[in-house]
Amino acid sequence: MIPAAHRSASLPPSGLDGLDPTWSRLITTPALDGVGRTWHVLDNRVPDPSLTLLCVHGNPTWSYLWRDLLASAPPGVRVVAVDHLDMGFSERTGTTRRLAQRIDDLCALTGALEIDGPVVTVAHDWGGPISLGWAERHVDQLAGVILMNTAVHQPQDVAPPGLIRLVRTPGLLEKVCVTSPMFVRGAMALSRPRPNKDVRRAYEAPYDSPEVRHGIAGFVEDIPLDPHHPTRATLDAVANGLGGLKDVPTLLLWGPSDPVFSDRYLRDLAKRLPQASIHRFIGASHMLPEDVDVAPVVYAWIDRDTAMPPIGDGRTRESLWAAIERRSNDRDPAVVDMGKEGAQRYVTFAELAEGVSDLASGLAAIGVAPGDRIALLVPPGIDLALCLYGAWRAGAVVVLVDAGLGVRGIGRALKSANPQYLIGIPKALAAARTMRWPGVGISTSTLAVSQARALGVRHSLDEIRRRGRSHQTPAEVGGDAFAAVAFTSGATGPAKGVVYRHRQLQAQRDALVDLYDIVESDRLVAAFGPFALFGPGMGIPSVVPHMDVTSPGTLTANSLAAAVEAIDATMVFGSPAALRNVTATASDLSHDEREHLARVRLLLSAGAPVPADVLHGAVEVIPNAEPHTPYGMTEVLPVADISLSQIDEAGDGSGVCVGLPVHGIEVVIDPFDRQGAPKGATTTDPDVVGEVCIKAPHMRDGYDNLWFTQHAASQPPGWHRSGDVGHFDAEGRLWIEGRIVHVISTMLGPVTPIGLEHAINRLEGVALSAIVGVGPKGTQQVVAVIVPDPGIRRSSLAGEGLADLVRSRVGAVDVAAVLVVRSLPVDKRHNSKIDRTRVAAWAERVLAGGRMGNP
Template sequence: MVAPTVPPAPARRPPADLDGLDPAWSRLVRVPGTDGVGRTWHLLDNRTADPALTLLCVHGNPSWSYLFRSLLRQAPPRVRVIAVDQLDMGFSERTGRLRRAGDRIDELTELTDELRLTGPVVTVGHDWGGAISLGWALRHRDRLAGVVLTNTAVSGTRGPAVIRLVRSRWLLPTLTVRSTAFIDGALAMSHPRLRGPVRRAFRAPYRSADRRAAIEDFVADIPIETDHPSAAVLDGIAGGLDALSRVPVLMMWGAADPVFSDTYLHDLERRLPHADVHRYARAGHLLPEDADVAGVVVDWISTLGRRRPDRAAAEPVHAAVTHEPATDELITDEPSTLPDPHGELGDRPAILELGAPGRPAGARSVTFGEFADLVGRTAAGLGHTGVRPGDRVALMIPPGIDLAVTLYACWRIGAVAVLIDSGLGPAGMSAAIRAAAPAYLVGIPKALVAARALRWPGRRISTRTLRAPGLLDVVGDLPTLRTATAPLPPPPTTADEAAVVFTSGATGPSKGVRYTHGRLTAQRDVLAGLYDVTPDDRLVAAFAPFALYGPAAGIPSVVPDMDVARPGTLTATALGDAAVAVDATLVFASPAALANVVATRDALTEAHRAAFARVRLLLSAGAPVRPSLLAAAAELFPNAAAHTPYGMTECLPVATISLAEIRAATGGDGVCVGSPAPGVAVRIRRLDERGRPTGDLLEQPDVLGEVVVRAAHARAGYDRLWHTEFLASQPAGWHATGDVGRLDRAGRLWIGGRLGHVITTPDGPVAPVGLEQAVEDLPGVRAAAVVGVGPVGAQQLVVLLTVDPDGRFDPPSRPRLAGLDRLDQVRAVAGDRDVVAVFELPRLPVDRRHNSKIDRTRLAGWAARALQGRRPRTP
């Protein structure tokens, strides 16, 4: 770093017309002692009188206090927000001298002394402002109520690759001072692209070269080299973070940041293991511009008094509902029984594989005795490789023996299994595994090729021996590891984390859901009790997650010959082969799988039909099941009770209903999913006129609202999604499902759709599913979706449907308005709900995983464009 040659310049206020900036926030503060001559800072300050809490916000390079404008705007009563412009940055004084990290921490201390900032204080830091704010925090622990960090670093690594490139001697002044390239590059990292007025505001303090000198200085002061003058300061901050072990910390991270990647997040997680983390998979470097950081901070500070009763922040800073994840009140910290592979069952069949790649059908099976032996030897081998209790291990293995053995081996040594559904597709799988950040990855060769090509995290272990393991950077393979010996640690407890399971992504970005051993055990026990599962049962699991419960329940299980990522590939003969092989009494399949089984039933043999006749229970879940489909599938299993459990990745089951009960259920609006399962409490949060949940939890019937549940087998939390967990845990110990519905007078639950799909009409909120079902009962209608078009609170109903191609109706090759006869039919079943338009489409967009969850959000956007007279493509 070279001494700047630019002349000093006084501090000044920003232009009054900057987008989103209230000029009343702007103030200049002179600090007499700085540099021995006194310096003037510009800062934004909402100047709250008698604050209960102060947020001290420190920007990085090349931004300024404008980055925190939303936080000033959204600050609750009695919360003061001070966002500083560091000296020589933003609109603060240009001093004409170099400033290093230690100088900036000293100067921030001098400023807060001048402001008489006594506490309690929460520091908020972004980029290199994160390190500066941490330096201040470590000096002021007596007044520190919390720490908030976004996309920053304190590690002694070589530094971000982008920064190392910019630090090139010939590039640095060109990109930072002689041009606006560095600023423009930072602004271009936002997702989506920043609006023009916002880009203008960020550039406002740096319009001339003489005002950009500190941008070069900041980059040059990053201690990439071990002998750098600021290296000791940063190392001191990093080494001192243990002192914050009792201070609440929130870290929010834009994972698409090419500067501060997940590497820096994970480093800070190791140094601050108690921190709350919310990771935004698609957000970039300027996270406060890409996500509602201010809203998350406001919610987070509302929890500080309850977390720190011994600190100055014990007084609540504003009214909020208590944040707590679902509690473990029914689960004690005892040894877990989940890893028990039931070796005492000896020669009883445990798992059968059908249609395994490269092997003839039925060529592989294991007994419970063999399974227990494999689990023990695999656990020892994983321990020999370095897997330790608490380590995350991603399992990229198709359902079958290898997956079950490796899963139970992980549980035996206390490792956390990361289960990622291949139905997410390559992009979804990559996003999930990067979010989970496993230490190890066990996979089939195909998965290991993807892991290397896509740079998935984790040391790689192959399910089988490879000829050239070095090509895939494999550290071991299961057959070889099973010959190793290593002492096993004590079994995990019910309170220990057991798995991270990812949602299907059908109703939003896939989320990691954390489960403890106790919660998974409770789920196993609830399912066994609900459906009277006994040791005499045998399971065909055409729904991949349930294939793993056979060993836990001590019953034989088999996955049919199918592509588990595409449930619609299950044929009737494949299901029949599986039922014959295991002499099934239980069959579990998703609706998409059952649909193809029904469509291909003519190929069933007498042996298949005889095996189906011995099935006592048919289950279908994973997506809404049309009664007509469940009835058609039940005809194939003449002696089976057909049930559909309702639930979600975060809590399954919540309720269950039989086909007979579905047929008898009347008077509801939507899908009747039955009565709550034993140990499950269900409540409703009423919707306001804008479709938002509000008020207390209700048990009274016929109230439309969000479904909220509580159960011992519900999730332990979300993974690196603090705010998602906060919103879904209101009130404490409950899970807000995101589904809307009603309880009827018999206590049964009716589901009307997703919260985000509620239509806010002038007459009140409308859930779509009830009307969709009525439309689907019309002649020639295969499927229907109901969406809202227009402003919130004044939306109009639009129906989109597909035609059943049975010869009586003509399916369209492109979207079209339905004829008047069809419109009249739809309006007749809609009753007092006014339908303004009906469209016939070649197809309705559905989720990739279950092939049955309709993307109503996408259809609503399409319908709005179509009604504006545009000709959008088929959605």
């Protein structure tokens, strides 16, 4: 064993990437160990600070981890980042320092630094327990706690992290941590993406020889993997003492791809610190401060405005299930399941009301408590309606994940939402078992004992309903109770969990009823699964046509006609992709099918910008329906509405006209600067382009485990920043021009895509187009990517004739290149939203000389 030698503290070498040498200082704590110890710290030395951040690193990093917090500290905020003794550039003591000693060390250091004002602790990895130990001794100073990928408890029935167990293998600890720099380099390998060479060199700088790496091994050895470890009692005391921090604002920032501190440890901390705000950075791993820029998040949280004004219109609203109960003696069909040959089965309102009541009581009987989360992996239809309204009646929060996200996307969503229960069809339960998705398994069908055991299923819907018949109906929850976590489509990034309370969903239901004059005699065909869920809540029959719900473009005219006939529908809702295929397959309709479609009074299409030609085509198939397109999003729907005749009246413009804001909703524009970023001052003046901001009673409550996303999207408090780009015209109509993430930042100012795309799409020989930017922000070049009609086999530069036509259609916008491709990537939920980010990356690669392929 290489001996642990004493070495004095020192300053870091000059030239380390991102490190200001004026931050470094050496501080001596005279009384430690009876001989005094010297520390290296980074300190921006703000005089008379209003707040101090005390930043505590883990193993095997050093204070360099917090350089971005020092570099971007706002006025009046002091940032002190410590190097533990035996770590970084602090003194090598030649002693063994366990958790209890390190907490004492940190207390001695802050005394020497004379930190006596309000403090927010910021910690990562093993720095978490050390900082919490300090916090529990300094509650009177504590203004907040921020933790990143750490832990305070290791359950005895759960295996510790595999990487730690591996390094603790006899004979490996010294080789990995001391003899070689393997542990330091391994930590860098956990970062996503891997840091550049200069950053890696900076992290290795204080650990350049075996003699100075003993502290790394000491930290690993001090992790209490068994109950008899000498540090176990200290760590348990820290964990048990967290109750004393219940009134301290807390922020948990997490990289969920961490192979060391998985979401299990996040959930444990959230349970011990229930006041905590949480942000999970999808894709980030263990080295969170390297994987993402945490400084804006930290400072936004410190400067947060916690006051969220209530939004309402003073209306008293019915419960989400009131319409079902009101029709509890009604034998009319409530929900119909369709198959290839037409209607397969249905439930009446009376049966649905009884089923919802029994299921709610049964869920309570198996232990579901108000506020528990239940994920529903059930296709649209009878079972989904029963589960949804039964869960709501029981006071549970439903987690709704679109099957179009795919197995990976569903898994990410469920691990983020962390439901206590998961109701699914056997196929979904098999995926849940294989992928280890959270939640007690409940099957929609009764399974054989062996199959249930193999799938980890504890209950079936039939069994729960039987229990419910002899169990008391749970008390109704109020309007402020949480109702749902509904995940977005993921069209512009990882799907986000949108949180709703009961009162917000009640207001959403009522807004739709009022907007479209929906009455009890209406009947709904929803070729978009989530919209079908509103039918029972409105007290009207509903059906989803026979189609692949993960691919709306598979809806045929025959399937739509069969669904309309099944309930004698008066309303049809479909995405643009669904309506395009209905129009394309209309020649297959019989005379009787056309007769049924002619009885529909209202046609709705949404989910993406809806071109007028799509609605005109659909009207030829559904001739007596008034076409409308409601504008909205997962976070708030409806926001605005426009009919086909109003679209025609508005004519061509820069974007898609989505009409006037719905009554009771406020919509404003936050204008762009020359870089395409919102300025922060809102207006309703015409022809001002910027971000669309919305305030409505039926607006989302927030985002689940995405504190920073919620904070950024809620400025000023009470508003929702949609991420959509738009403007008002002189008549007060709202036009949508794209998404902020797709705005092209050119030397002449921002360019938005949708208006240009629509102009190009009207060219003969063009099936679809995407306008994207390549190059650095501020000097981006505009590129047009075209899907020609007829199609092509290989991507290429467009011919001179097509390129000239495209440039002639976009007016003053300078198009640097025109490319033709076989197809463009679109989202799975709507089959309509183009993934322009992916197209832009492809175009940049191609124009730099890369392989063509297809976006």
